[in-house]
Amino acid sequence: MSRKASDNVEYTLRSLSNLMGEKKRRKPDEAAGERTLIAADSCTSINSQSSAATAPSCAAGDELERAARRQFQQDVTPGFVYVVSVFSALGGFLFGYDTGVVSGAMLLLKKDMNLSALWQELLVSSTVGAAALSALAGGVLNGIVGRRPCILFASILFIAGAAVLAAAPDKETLLGGRVVVGLGIGIASMTVPVYIAEAAPPHLRGRLVTINTLFITGGQFFAAVMDGAFSYLPRDGWRYMLGLSALPAILQFLGFLFLPESPRWLIQKGQTQKARRVLSRIRGVQTIDEEYDSIKNSIDEEEKEVGAGGPVIYRMLVYPPTRRALIVGCGLQLFQQLAGINTVMYYSATILQMSGVDDDRLAIWLSAITAFTNFSFTLVGVWLVEKVGRRKLTLGSLTGTTLALIVLALGFLLSAQVSPPITLKPTDPASQNSTCSKYSFCTGCMLDSSCGFCYKVNGSNIIDSSCIPVDPKTTEQSAWGRCTNETKSKSGTNWAYNYCPTSYSWTALLGLVLYLVFFAPGMGPMPWTVNSEIYPLWARSTGNACSSGVNWICNVMISLTFLHTAEYLTYYGVFFLYAGFASVGLIFIYGCLPETKGKKLEEIESLFENRLCTCGASESDEGRYIEYIRVKGSNYHLSDNDASDVE
Numbered sequence: 001m002s003r004k005a006s007d008n009v010e011y012t013l014r015s016l017s018n019l020m021g022e023k024k025r026r027k028p029d030e031a032a033g034e035r036t037l038i039a040a041d042s043c044t045s046i047n048s049q050s051s052a053a054t055a056p057s058c059a060a061g062d063e064l065e066r067a068a069r070r071q072f073q074q075d076v077t078p079g080f081v082y083v084v085s086v087f088s089a090l091g092g093f094l095f096g097y098d099t100g101v102v103s104g105a106m107l108l109l110k111k112d113m114n115l116s117a118l119w120q121e122l123l124v125s126s127t128v129g130a131a132a133l134s135a136l137a138g139g140v141l142n143g144i145v146g147r148r149p150c151i152l153f154a155s156i157l158f159i160a161g162a163a164v165l166a167a168a169p170d171k172e173t174l175l176g177g178r179v180v181v182g183l184g185i186g187i188a189s190m191t192v193p194v195y196i197a198e199a200a201p202p203h204l205r206g207r208l209v210t211i212n213t214l215f216i217t218g219g220q221f222f223a224a225v226m227d228g229a230f231s232y233l234p235r236d237g238w239r240y241m242l243g244l245s246a247l248p249a250i251l252q253f254l255g256f257l258f259l260p261e262s263p264r265w266l267i268q269k270g271q272t273q274k275a276r277r278v279l280s281r282i283r284g285v286q287t288i289d290e291e292y293d294s295i296k297n298s299i300d301e302e303e304k305e306v307g308a309g310g311p312v313i314y315r316m317l318v319y320p321p322t323r324r325a326l327i328v329g330c331g332l333q334l335f336q337q338l339a340g341i342n343t344v345m346y347y348s349a350t351i352l353q354m355s356g357v358d359d360d361r362l363a364i365w366l367s368a369i370t371a372f373t374n375f376s377f378t379l380v381g382v383w384l385v386e387k388v389g390r391r392k393l394t395l396g397s398l399t400g401t402t403l404a405l406i407v408l409a410l411g412f413l414l415s416a417q418v419s420p421p422i423t424l425k426p427t428d429p430a431s432q433n434s435t436c437s438k439y440s441f442c443t444g445c446m447l448d449s450s451c452g453f454c455y456k457v458n459g460s461n462i463i464d465s466s467c468i469p470v471d472p473k474t475t476e477q478s479a480w481g482r483c484t485n486e487t488k489s490k491s492g493t494n495w496a497y498n499y500c501p502t503s504y505s506w507t508a509l510l511g512l513v514l515y516l517v518f519f520a521p522g523m524g525p526m527p528w529t530v531n532s533e534i535y536p537l538w539a540r541s542t543g544n545a546c547s548s549g550v551n552w553i554c555n556v557m558i559s560l561t562f563l564h565t566a567e568y569l570t571y572y573g574v575f576f577l578y579a580g581f582a583s584v585g586l587i588f589i590y591g592c593l594p595e596t597k598g599k600k601l602e603e604i605e606s607l608f609e610n611r612l613c614t615c616g617a618s619e620s621d622e623g624r625y626i627e628y629i630r631v632k633g634s635n636y637h638l639s640d641n642d643a644s645d646v647e
């Protein structure tokens with residue numbers, strides 16, 4: 001593409017963002033911003049000379065100061081940074097869509113392609129496994145070629161993967177497509193938060209990076225809706241489900257042809273002129289010297305302190321502040337996954353069946369409601385992150401998540417205790433020889449993946465119940481006897497696979513909803529947000545690669561072992577186990593996560609300088625405000641302490 005064409009499109013994007021800025025400036029109370037600033041300025045100047053005498057004339061000082069702050073925030077936040085963030089967050093949307101869509105697609109695929117359980121597991125876990133590998137490799141790639149080419153490369157992988165999946169003639173090609181998509185997800189998951197954090201102004205960084213997680217959960221919700229919609233097609237519905245992700249990927253690719261490289265990466269690579277141009281473009285102001293110098297100085301200082309030789313991961317491990325940051329970053333991602341979010345997301349249909357839902361399509365639509373809860377409560381996180389800060393949000397969220405896990409576990413425990421007994425023993429030799437004949441209660445039968453519970457209902461009582469082997473081809477019926485599809489309606493029996501009919505099953509639904517309400521605003525987004533900001537520039541790609549790798553590896557481990565662990569520990573045992581993991585996470589986060597809200601990226605390293613635990617380090621809104629005033633050339637004093645900063 002010619003330079004001129006690219007300049008034109010960039011001009012259009014910028015006009016769009018300027019327009020957003022213009023609109024804002026036209027609001028009446030904000031139009032007075034500059035005047036307010038001057039008024040507040042004279043008020044505080046007088047104050048600094050004779051505070052007692054002038055106190056009455058400054059009675060409205062607080063109000064003026066607030067207006068001046070509002071003006072400051074608009075001045076340093078042009079709309080362009082939102083355009084940059086939204087195009088980047090399309091990577092998050094694809095991450096959510098491609099990990100979410102497979103559960104619904106699988107229901108159709110296993111019939112169309114006659115997939116065995118092993119192939120189903122392969123198609124799900126190959127994507128997550130590939131994401132783990134490419135997230136780890138993405139660190140090196142980011143450092144060498146930059147953030148923008150990595151995002152472009154990820155969108156190419158998403159487009160190619162979607163095309164292969166939509167056209168796949170056999171299961172081997174499907175597997176190839178899922179691996180390609182997984183490679184894209186891994187690179188996007190580690191690059192996008194870093195890119196947004198490096199482009200955002202400090203007071204909005206948390207919110208903009210959290211928008212990426214909003215897009216992840218939005219992608220998961222959209223995938224669930226598409227799963228529901230295309231499940232009505234008689235054939236090939238899965239091709240549309242899997243192929244649709246090409247559209248946002250194409251949009252992202254086109255957008256990124258015109259979006260700039262991260263200014264911090266450019267400065268690190270010595271491309272100073274380009275970095276200055278990008279900085280003034282995304283800040284929308286000419287006076288970027290302050291920010292440029294602060295980034296440049298911190299890079300120079302870091303090089304002096306840490307040295308430039310040896311692999312980055314080695315230098316991170318031997319330098320205490322980055323080692324501590326790495327422990328915190330990886331720990332957050334570890335506990336995000338150990339709290340079991342993806343068993344809830346991937347197995348919500350199964351968990352909902354425990355609440356008595358025995359229709360496949362209904363289960364898909366109910367999973368869409370679960371995904372919607374996750375999405376809408378992530379929005380609460382976007383709103384809260386700059387208000388209460390990362391630390392309080394994460395701690396509050398994990399506390400609620402732990403309680404919700406206990407509710408889930410108690411729900412399953414109650415259900416197990418009132419589990420219906422098995423009253424009929426099979427008479428035919430084939431049934432007698434199977435493991436199903438050894439259970440006396442429904443719970444045992446439910447947890448054995450080769451058996452299902454066959455029963456009749458008389459009023460509110462369960463009668464004539466038996467545990468029979470499941471049909472190896474479909475879990476919708478028993479292999480033989482009263483609960484095959486042909487005999488069910490004639491004999492008036494019901495077939496329960498993977499669940500037991502009990503009057504306490506609503507507690508599972510309650511626990512599930514509570515879980516997402518608490519998890520989504522904090523534990524969902526904060527590990528990504530915090531990781532994007534806690535490493536110094538030289539260690540940022542590697543730090544994020546490692547922590548994203550930890551996230552994906554634990555994701556595979558937990559989601560693949562869920563059903564097997566439930567066989568050994570029962571369902572309530574698994575949820576008690578996750579509640580245990582979450583409690584350990586709570587202690588870890590309480591002790592180790594500092595507050596990074598409002599800090600400049602270059603200041604955050606100092607939070608990890610002295611010890612592992614820097615609990616509740618304060619924000620620096622005031623500092624940034626003073627800096628803004630200095631940039632504007634005023635001699636503005638907030639208080640005696642701040643005054644010394646200004647001069």
Ligand SMILES: O[C@H]1[C@H](O)[C@@H](O)[C@H](O)[C@@H](O)[C@H]1O
Pocket residue numbers: 213216217220336341342345374523524525528551555
């Ligand atoms: O932050 C995200 C989000 O919470 C998703 O819902 C979940 O599926 C991902 O594993 C997690 O990393």
